[in-house]
Amino acid sequence: MQGKALRALGLMSGTSVDGVDVALIETGGEGVASFGPSLTVAYDDEVRRLIRGVFGAEQASAETAAAERAVTEAHAAAVRLWADRYAIPLASIDVVGFHGQTISHRPERRFTWQIGDGASLARTLGVRVVNDLRSADVAAGGQGAPLVPIYHAALVRTLPRPLAVLNIGGVANVTWVGEGDSLLAFDTGPGNGPIDDWCARRAGQRFDRNGSLAAAGKIDRTRLERFSEHRYFSQKPPKSLDRGDFTDSWAEGLSVVDGAATLTRATARAIALAARRFPHQVTQWIVCGGGARNPTLVQAIAAETRSEVVVASDLGWDGDALEAQAFAYLAVRSLRGLPLTFPGTTGAPRPMTGGRLHVP
Incomplete structure (x- = not known):
């Protein structure tokens, strides 16, 4: 049975490296109770350059660390801008679903990497953060995508x-x-x-x-x-x-x-x-x-x-915010232990939950 609806903020940055999508929904992890405001904040050219410079990386380096810091800071700034624009206190948010930025995705080798420091984002925002939503599926032999x-x-x-x-x-x-x-x-x-x-x-x-x-x-x-x-x-x-x-x-x-x-x-x-x-x-x-x-x-x-x-x-859907909304939804499902992926969506061996919770 669906639990109490939570106010969940979703953050998405896709492989086009345009910027950060921020979107609010209320959900118990099954239906969607309501849709809140959304905002897209473009990456500046330097952040885009740092991300593009580590595409395909499979090992940590000074470059991946710099890109991860830049991604995390850009997401924190985007959330603050969203909160200011819509006068929504961050203390009213129950959880943030943080996709991060995919830089390498090789499920055939059971490897996927989304840079973005969930613990740092949780500390900065003072809100629970769920990230690393693909790894469990990939480790079990699934494709880790699509998650939506x-x-x-x-x-x-x-x-x-x-x-x-x-x-x-x-x-x-x-x-x-x-x-x-x-x-x-x-x-x-x-x-x-x-x-x-x-x-x-x-x-x-x-x-x-x-x-x-x-x-x-x-x-x-x-x-x-x-x-x-x-x-x-x-x-x-x-x-x-x-x-x-x-x-x-x-x-x-x-x-x-x-x-x-x-x-x-x-x-x-x-x-x-x-x-x-x-x-x-x-x-x-x-x-x-x-x-x-x-x-x-x-x-x-x-x-x-x-x-x-x-x-x-x-x-009547907000097509630009849809993926960000999805990561808000997935964060709530992760908190509730509900499956995120299925044999028919990623090839996972069974319906699987995932994600890593960071508490500020």
């Missing part, structure tokens, strides 16, 4: 099934929700990561704003078909990716706009290939994450999947 599916299931309780919730960050992941909350979840392939990298290298901008570069370009169909043969797409789920597993290098030689168009269509193609793994076809796709703000990408997903595609905001 159980929250997706809580959000779609009143919608017709089966449906798919698609989260597009640096990597894209999908949650298929069937009758009776049956779940299947996995990373579909590249999300915004290769598109962002292409824009940074070739256009001097952090991302393709409104998909305008892609909209102006022509898709290289030959390269797209070759991309579709990537071995990842033939693997059965559960499966997950590291931010660096798909890059923009295969678009090299194309113009700026044609490369953007081709990479954007590739993200959509990977999503359509993922749908072949669903137990049943879905009635609709709900798109959230940064990719939901790219209309060219959303149109490409509709074309590739030949399905109805809506963005999370069409349903």
